[in-house]
Amino acid sequence: MPSKKAFNTKKSKRSKKTKENKKSESESLFAVYEPEQIEPVKKNRLRLFTWNVNGFRAISSKNFYEWLEKEDPDIVCLQETKATFDQIKHHKTAKKILKYPYYSYWVSSEKKGYCGVSTLTKIKPLKYQFGFEKDEPKHNFNAEGRIVITEFETFILWNVYFPNGQRGPERVKYKLDFYEYCLTFWEKQRKEKYLIIAGDFNTAHKEIDLARPKENENVSGFLPEERAFLDKMVSMGYVDIFRKFDPSPGKYTYWDPITRARERNVGWRIDYFFVTEETVPIVKNAFIQMEVMGSDHCPVGLEIEIP
Numbered sequence: 001m002p003s004k005k006a007f008n009t010k011k012s013k014r015s016k017k018t019k020e021n022k023k024s025e026s027e028s029l030f031a032v033y034e035p036e037q038i039e040p041v042k043k044n045r046l047r048l049f050t051w052n053v054n055g056f057r058a059i060s061s062k063n064f065y066e067w068l069e070k071e072d073p074d075i076v077c078l079q080e081t082k083a084t085f086d087q088i089k090h091h092k093t094a095k096k097i098l099k100y101p102y103y104s105y106w107v108s109s110e111k112k113g114y115c116g117v118s119t120l121t122k123i124k125p126l127k128y129q130f131g132f133e134k135d136e137p138k139h140n141f142n143a144e145g146r147i148v149i150t151e152f153e154t155f156i157l158w159n160v161y162f163p164n165g166q167r168g169p170e171r172v173k174y175k176l177d178f179y180e181y182c183l184t185f186w187e188k189q190r191k192e193k194y195l196i197i198a199g200d201f202n203t204a205h206k207e208i209d210l211a212r213p214k215e216n217e218n219v220s221g222f223l224p225e226e227r228a229f230l231d232k233m234v235s236m237g238y239v240d241i242f243r244k245f246d247p248s249p250g251k252y253t254y255w256d257p258i259t260r261a262r263e264r265n266v267g268w269r270i271d272y273f274f275v276t277e278e279t280v281p282i283v284k285n286a287f288i289q290m291e292v293m294g295s296d297h298c299p300v301g302l303e304i305e306i307p
Helices: 062-069 085-089 094-099 169-189 224-235
Strands: 019-022 027-031 045-052 073-077 103-107 117-122 127-130 146-151 155-161 194-200 237-242 271-276 283-288 300-305
Touching: 027 085, 027 127, 045 155, 045 194, 045 271, 073 194, 073 283, 085 094, 103 127, 103 146, 103 169, 117 155, 117 300, 169 194, 169 224, 194 300, 224 237
Parallel strands: 045 073, 073 155, 155 194
Antiparallel strands: 019 027, 027 103, 045 300, 073 117, 103 117, 127 146, 146 155, 194 271, 237 271, 283 300
16 A cells, blocks of 8 residues: 655635635635535445546536436546636526535636546545646646545545647647646556546547547547556556456446437547556446436546445
8 A cells, every 4th residue: 555645735624604716806716615514424435426527517407417326426526617616606407516515626627618627535535636746837737627636535636628629729739737746746656556537538548448549540539648648657657447347348437419429339439537556445336327318528437445
């Protein structure tokens, strides 16, 4: 088991109010919501989910709360929330999330209605972090609001919405640089605790991971250089844990809504839980909920048992 040395970030403190880093008086780029009355989780087996919701305000008026109540996850990593916390807490249906027993950590992009991630957890983290502790100055990655990191007693969880490269070569390079920059931090943190990386990677790794690999060989999301990074991760001891439990084809997490691809299951598997080799022994199950609607992506689940 890795050592318990913690990465340097903000300690989680109990507060009645939301803590925000103000961009202006009316909005914030990140926020922490920590309710006081949450019953402590007293179990070793935890259920985690990652889900690109394609707009939290939109999905909150669909089936999100029904899903949340049915699955009762211990931790949920959301990507592409597309809203500031200020917008969430004033939205008719989105604000209902604050009534559920979760500590929540929200980061949004400087560009309105773009990116954004949130981690909801019944277990209060020891520490949390928004974006890279030390940003890459050439790219200013943190401006796009793509990362929430939470540290618990035995594991560190990254919730990441990785960049999409479909706007052209410059964004492909940005995406690959983002991948590599993440890896420098993962390599340090895997020595400290169990490490779990959840999110929308925006890349299908193998031909089995999309319905039409040949037609998409020159499309961002399945470019050789994008897939090569996932190969690199695997060679360094990072495990696409879903494939340990389900090697079958036809399992996807994203479908193009414009072409109504979901009706024909013409999809891509681009949402993952990657864990380090050291973390594999605590993983008890990994699965995809292809039947769950509400977004152009579906939830991906992970069950772990803490020693």
